[in-house]
Amino acid sequence: MRKVGATMNILVQGAGALGAYFGGRLLEAGLNVSFFVRERRAAQLAKEGLKIYSPEGNFEERDVTVYTEAEQVKNIDLVILAVKGYHLDQAIPQVQKIVEQTGAFVLPLLNGIEHLETLQQAIGKEKVLGGFASIIATLNEQGYVEHTSGSSAVKFGALHNEQTEICAQLEAVHNDVKTNILREENILKHMWKKYIFITSFSGITSAMQLPAGFIASTEASFAVARKVILEMSMLANKEGIILTEQEVEVMATRLKGFHKEATSSMHQDMRKGLPLEVEHLHGGALRLAAKHAVTLPVIETLYGILKPYENGKPSGL
Structure with a gap:
């Protein structure tokens, strides 16, 4: 498989249904993708692997790179933050540490709008992209993703002029993944x-x-x-x-x-x-x-x- 975006290293923080699905699709396309998760989810991924059941195509990867401590994370260009809103406060120190170590940009896929300001205050306005995900999916008891809507998408865009290059790199991935990775000029709207x-x-x-x-x-x-x-x-x-x-x-x-x-x-x-x-x-x-x-x-x-x-x-x- 051709390695699209091979120079871009992506860390997906959170491997619930949303993080596992989009991280899995990027992994399937040949990108360098790792996951930052809690110990329990890490053990589940080690045992079961990452598996997606989806109308957009099934996917399985047994060998998934997983981190459980922020100090372990090196050489990351983009963090896709895929935690629930109620986990944001405890995720902030981890995000701060990872950005401090790597200089990565952060693409939060949380619902709502308040988290943008929270993240900007924590790591700087220039580091936080705008974005969100559209998907109906859940994890089954084995931790596999069950995607039940007919399609899925991540929409993203720059909120600061220093984000132009990372947005261009992510946009270039769209044609190679079995989901929609769409750049929007007016991402806030x-x-x-x-x-x-x-x-x-x-x-x-x-x-x-x-x-x-x-x-x-x-x-x-x-x-x-x-x-x-x-x-x-x-x-x-x-x-x-x-x-x-x-x-x-x-x-x-x-x-x-x-x-x-x-x-x-x-x-x-x-x-x-x-x-x-x-x-x-x-x-x-x-x-x-x-x-x-x-x-x-x-x-x-x-x-x-x-x-x-x-x-x-x-x-x-």
Whole structure:
């Protein structure tokens, strides 16, 4: 296989469904990819390897380079940060150490928007790219990725003029991978559109505790989800991100376009009794709303409903 991007060394921090999928696709294409994970996940990858089941093609790699200590990481050009929002605070010292040792740029694939400022304060504005991922996937009990949406994508872009070269290197990979690696000029607007949509989609599916088909078939539920999109779009406007009425309606209509059994990662986590990103998504929106002295009544309601599940299944249930 031709070694695309052979001069670019990529570290994927976090090997949940998202990190393992996109890291696996880059590895499959011949890039130099390693993973930074916790001890338990490292042991699982050592035993089981990295395996992807996907409509975009299955993939398996038994020999995966894994690190568990930041001090072990050397010679990295790009860190793809693929942790959940609630793990960001504990990941920051590790990211700082890795960037200090290697000079790497960081591409965070977290949902939401607040993490950009957090990372910029930790490692410098020039080091933090903008980006996000679009995929519906989960890990099974063996730690294999089960990708259930028909497609997947990473969108990224420069937030600082020192990021031009690393963005060009990553963009060059697109044609060689079995996923979409897409560079966007106005990455902040694209991040906001993802934030708007995921806040609605994850909020309504988790609050209903039902998959996407019930958004389309229950008009009252769709109305709630649509109002979240309207509230978030207003918030984006306050942050300087201007969306047209058509862009907003496209997002609302998209809520009805999912396969009836498809659902959000937040709802999948709720089903498993795992922690939820409610503070990172809905809580983050409420903090931004407070900054601009506006109210988000529907988001506030969903936040109140989901907050007890933030750390997993509430005790006593």
